[in-house]
Amino acid sequence: MRIYAAKDYKDMSRKAANLISAQVIMKPDAVLGLATGSTPVGAYEQLREWHDKGDLDFSAIRSVNLDEYKGLSGEHDQSYRYFMNHNLFDHVNIKKENTNVPSGLAQDAEAECRRYDGVIRELGGIDLQLLGIGGNGHIGFNEPCDVFEKGTHVVTLTEETRRSNARFFSSIDEVPTHALTMGIGGIMSAKKVLLLASGEAKAQALYDSCFGPVTPGVPASVLQLHNDVVIIADEAALAMIRQKTGWEGEVYDN
Template identity: 55%
Template sequence: MNVLTFDTEEQIGIAAGYYMCGQVLQKPDSVLGLATGSTPIKAYKQMIELYKKGAVDFSQVTSFNLDEYVNLDVKDKNSYHAFMHDNLFDYINIPEENINFLNGNAEDLQLECKNYEKKIKACGGIDIQLLGIGSNGHIAFNEPADSFQRWSHVVELKESTIKDNSRFFNSIEEVPTRAVTMGIGSIMQAKRILIIAIGEHKAKAIKQLIDGNVTPKCPASVLQFHKDVTLMLDKGAASLI
């Protein structure tokens, strides 16, 4: 596990953007696993800047997003579909047909999850997975639980996650209580993983991820078993290690 500490969030964004684009330069038809939320925004800005400068070409890239809310219109500003277009896809040349999301409005969510896994496999698997980490140690929407959920699945969101995400909505009551998400097995099959964590409120989860017991009570701890993980942390997130 490669742990990098930075002074500022801006520095992390630049480094993470270069890291993701480096993957595309090495393999132009890379399969990227992408995350949402406030954590990756600066990384996406850097990816856009590098594209605008002609330093990277996304025309052969395929992407898979980690998760999506259930029963939230994709046109809603808080859907992850809208987030990704607003913060990345509308500004780079990735083909629309190469962009993949779990459909939280599917009639059969279980079938949707199974088909998503099949599509990832058909594309050769994810080359690099970008992750944030929740204050409770969740990755994607894999919440603390009694066991690891292996593949994409429907999840009931924990109160702490709903509270964390309420900052994006007008009120906590508007936050969806369910989501569809890649599972722990889906994430662990990525060839490389990049985790960004910012702020002291992430420090406990980061410590558990790095040197705590591997337990589904802290889903991110399973990443200790992955062969290629890079963490980019600010001083707050790194304060307990």
Template identity: 60%
Template sequence: MQIDIVKDYDILSKKAAQIISAQIIQKPNSVLGLATGSTPIGTYRELVRMCKEGIISFADVVTFNLDEYYGLDEDDPQSYHYFMREYLFKEIDIKDANAHILDGKAADVEAECRRYENCIKEAGGIDLQLLGIGQNGHIGFNEPGENFEALTHLVNLHPDTIRANARFFNSIDEVPTQAITMGIKTIMRAKKIVLLANGESKAEAIYQTLKGKITPRVPASVLQLHPDITVIIDEAAAVKL
């Protein structure tokens, strides 16, 4: 495990984008696992810049997003389909067919989960998975107590996660209570993982992830077992290390 502690969010974002861009340059048809939330926005901004400047191209890149709220249409401004279009996809040269996101309105959720797993397998597996981390240590929407063996599945969101995400909605009552997410086992199958965290609110989760026991109560702690992971955190998120 490589741990990079950087001064601030701007440097964090640039370092993450450099790792992802290097992956694309080395393998133009890379399969990337992508995250949402506020943490990767700066990274996506850097990747957009690199693409527009001709440093990298997403023409042959395939992407799979970690998760999607269950019950939201893809055109809902709070859906992760919408998030990815706004912050990345509409600004780069990726093919629509190569950008995969779970269907939050799937009538048969189990079938949608199986389809997604099959798509990842057919693409050759994820070369690089980008992750953020929740204040309770969740990755994707794998909440505390989730089985490490889970593949893509439907989850009930923890009240802490609902409260944390309420800032993106008009009220907490609008936050979906379920989501479809890649499971821990799916995430751990990625060849390389990059975990990002910024801000003191993530400090305890980072401490438990990197220094604590490996336990489903801190889902991200399983990342200690991954053979190729880079953790990039700012000084505020590193205060307890």
């Protein structure tokens, strides 16, 4: 696990985009595992800029997204399919048929989860998985619980997560109560994992994930067991790590 310090959100986003673009350049038909939420928006913006300059070609890239709200269509402006279209897919030359997001409207959600795991297997696995981290340590929508869920599954969102996401909706009552999410097994099977963290609200979770025990109570802590994890975090998110470890540099190998 290697941690890179970023000065601020903009610096974090550019560093993340550099790593993602390197993957695209090195393997033009790579499978990218993509994330949503406010954290990766800046990285997607930078990737769009480099694509517009002719530096990046997404024409052979395949993608799989981490999750989707149960009950929302891809046209709903708070769905993660809509998010990806709006923030990346509509602005680069990726083929939409090569982009994959779980269906929030599947009549049989459990069958949709099995189908989605099959899609990932058929693609040959994920080359680079992008992650954010929740204030409670969740990755994707894998919430703190008693066991690590291996495959894609339906999860009941915690009140903390729903409150955090309520800023994107008119009220918390409109925030879905369930989601379909890639499981810990799917995330851990990626060849490389890139986790981004920004803001002081993520400081405790980031410290616990990197330096605490590996426990499903802090889902991101499982990344300690992955052999190729890069974390890029801004100074606010790194505050507790710096305080408790005495780290003062720009790169930390844990």
